[in-house]
Amino acid sequence: MARVTALDSAAMVNQRLLSPHPGVGRDPAWIGSGLREVGLEAGAPLLAEQHPAAEALMERRHPLTGEPLVTAKVATHPRAKVAAEPLLKALQQTAAERATTVEAMLGEVPWAQERFARLVRGVRRERDRHRVPIADAERLAACAAVDVALAYDRDLLQAARASRRARVVVRNRGFDLGIDVPKSISVLYALADEQLAAAMEDALAAVEGWAGYGLRGQHGGGRWARRVPGTGLLGWARWTVAAWPVPGHVGDPFLGAHLVLANLVRGTDGRWSAMGAGGRDLYRHAHAAGALANARLRRLLSERHGIAWSRRPGTSAREIAGVPEPLRILFSKRYRQASAAVAEALAAAGPDGRLSFKQRDRSSLWSREYGDGVASPLENLRASWRDQARAIGYNPRSVARSCLGALDGMLARPAPADIAPRMWQRAAPRTSSTSGFSRAEAMALVLGEVPDGVDGAADAAALTEQVLLGSGAIELPAREGDHLSNSQRYAWPWRHAVLSGRTEDVSAPKACEESGITCLMIGQASLVSSEMCASATGRTAVFAASVRRTSL
Template sequence: MTALDSAAKVNQRLLSPFPGVGLDPVWIGAGLREVGLEPATPLLPEQHQAAKALMDGRHPATGEPLVKAKVATHPRAKVAAEPLLKVLQQAAAERGTTVETMLCGVPRAGERFARLVRGVRRERDRHLLPIADAERLATCAAVDLALAYDRDLLQEARACRQARVVVRNRGFDLGIDVPKSVSVLYALAHTKLAAAVEDALATAVADVLAAVEGWAGYGLRGQHGGGRWAQRVPGTGLLGWVRWTVAAWPVAGHVGDLFLGAHLILANLVRGVDGRWSAVGAGGRDLYRHAHAAGALANARLRRLLSERHGIAWSRRPGTSAWEIAGVPEPLRILFSKRARQVSAAVAEALKSVEPDSRLSLKQRDRITLWIREYGEDAASPLENLHASWRQQARAIGCDPLSVTRSCRGAISSGLPARPAPADIATRRWQRAASRASSTPGPVPGRRHGLGAGRGPRRCGQRRRRRSADRAGIARQRRDRAASPRRQPPLQQPAIPACPRRHVALSSKTAHVPGTPEEA
């Protein structure tokens, strides 16, 4: 999931095609009716300005602001906080007192200084504070700002004192990825079966959107923080559109591997049942909390729909335990995973330049993925040509596309098993959690006969003491990792040859997104 905090990111999701885009974008979200738009309809090129207006927090028809834009001090009107902190501490030492004592007579000055200290402790020399706050603290402590900053720097910051910038998130990009075997089936299938897979994915995405609207489609009223709790107000639905993908970035001069999925572009905007507009789910934090659940729900609904409609059977993938279509052989999944192999090779090459015991962080792996993307002149490739290329690659390794699709369909002939009751699901999850926590202190949640009388308080006390010890051990490990320079090794950009990037031309077909999803 990605936050869209700039107009450039919004334009990229709206105007610039994703690699392998083959279906037209579609409006989604029940909240669209609040602004005169209809969900489950195509997002036409002449409606791009309306989509941008929603991301900016404005009404798409009238341009009226729906939410107040969150603004902050311009970066040029800020100065580094660490020099001022050193000057204040030096002045307090010379006077034989503390900075807090010097500021105690001014309302909120001590609180602002405490925030400054926390920011410097957390970010060191990267922590900035507005010039107005710096002048206020210096005046209250009777120190000269010229002792901490150059004259030119102070003059520039004071000239930009009133400048403000918009810092609100315009929206969010919630990505839905499907198993590789589903993409393989879609790539090798005939036109009718490929359309059925598209329809199943559209239905699953509609179900996920309905669930996300229930999880995070609300607004907050009042102040939240400082000992106060804001009031939660249900919303009338989210607003946005969905972009469909069918292929990934090209690798080694070949067309991109098949990569079926969807991107839910959701505006940071929701109208409450009280008629007021506000940000989504506490500023989007609830969307982040439920991003993994949304992806899991989408894949679960997709598996159910494909099994019910086409009799497709599923099996766990060894090593990852991910669900894959049983009829898709492993060599095909490996064949159409060129990007993953390229990233693995680049990671291995990057590790050659660092110490043997070093490991790469997730952020460093993302940087490597960006490095190896090939950029060049765009070469439009119709969706039909992509399917032909994928079938040709499958035949080259001895896999007949027709045989693969036949082996996938009709694998379930006796009907699907009955859906377990919620109590059974809860019991299974509780027992699984108990098995994972078997080595932890305290009572085991999954015991068959429960706990004996009188054992709760004693074991709870043991659990508290051991939990404190565990926290202390975790804190030591974190300090050791932070002090070790071998945990985050510097990377050298791998030398990977570039090749032209291919984009798939937009198809005239539009995926159907049902208005009323089935029960998940």
């Protein structure tokens, strides 16, 4: 499991430096090949006296000299903004009364035409949540000869106008990429200490390749920013060995790492800027980074300790085969506590109530306040864990012996043709049929299907390419100006559909005349879009009856 948290305040940065977490393991260390640009060394301990340097990095200042590296971006203060939807409705209503269009009312004013188009897109995307600066609203209304008071009441206008010149600094100081490992590895974490660090280093190196670049020029409004390679990311790593405790117990074994990365990168052109699309590529690759770290950990533990793996029923997680399920359940108290808090919130919401992801996460975090946040020495934690295992009938030494050397030689990697169907099955419930899936998403799915793990990011990328090519996935047309990493998007037959060049097994085929591709429809499958046909010219697509719509 992997997740990204934006660090948008000094308090969030300090929390990751001072670390109130009671299960923090080894000392934090500097990470990122970009540290050499500011006179710091990756792998060196992050000492207490270096905390000001770490804070400076997050402020986009040189950690040694304090010199600003990136000019802070300012934007209109939220108090000086108004909802966009009332303005759009007022413009459209006036245009209807005048028997014309809003575009015609705006005349041949380039700014007004472009700003109105952005307004329409914003309202379509965000509806009543989209807001515009009061200065833009007044100027746009004036260009259309419409009184802005038709859209807003007097008090709201007065309040927004009073803050017209107010500005706020817009920035994410950095990001926290949290990567967890399966519970069985945490139970036997004494085996994984060095291997965990190596796996996280490999994951970081991959993230630097995916998100460690900068952009030059303006992006948006028909203009495309230019991608510039970076010299590496900058930040530090924190390690955890125990979860937050629940009342009456020490924290359960819980191995993980937090890669705290500054939203900062130096391009090969010598300029500093925000990392890959302002951190967007970090979010896009979070699952791939977590999957890569766990796949590397499986490979290292298998090679060095003969660990065998089994898939946890009902999930894609791979656990150490010799760790009994009752032990995994025993050492998941924090998970059970968080689940109970979410269930309580669901019950309070009523029979028809639902919780968003943020509400579930908030309920889980609130439950953590009931635990004892006092850190325990590692030897005390281990003694408690051994006692708990014995209390339910397991001898810690016997469990460890059953895990070590259980694997006789390395596991054979499944063939790409065998990985593809399982990848589709896992992706179907969460992948939109209208947008396909990206190479970054495919990589995370593929890595979950290899029990033997991988040698590194290059091995993961090559395997993903083999699975995509061998599965018949259709690469969709590239989006203009797309500068993101692994952004190629693919379409696969939804659910149990297959791609095939054979026609003899198909009943009632129907020809799709677009782009000359033969689209063979089974049952009640509906139309295939022209974009897909154009991207698959010369191939034959066969769709199963469960397909409702393949609009890509």
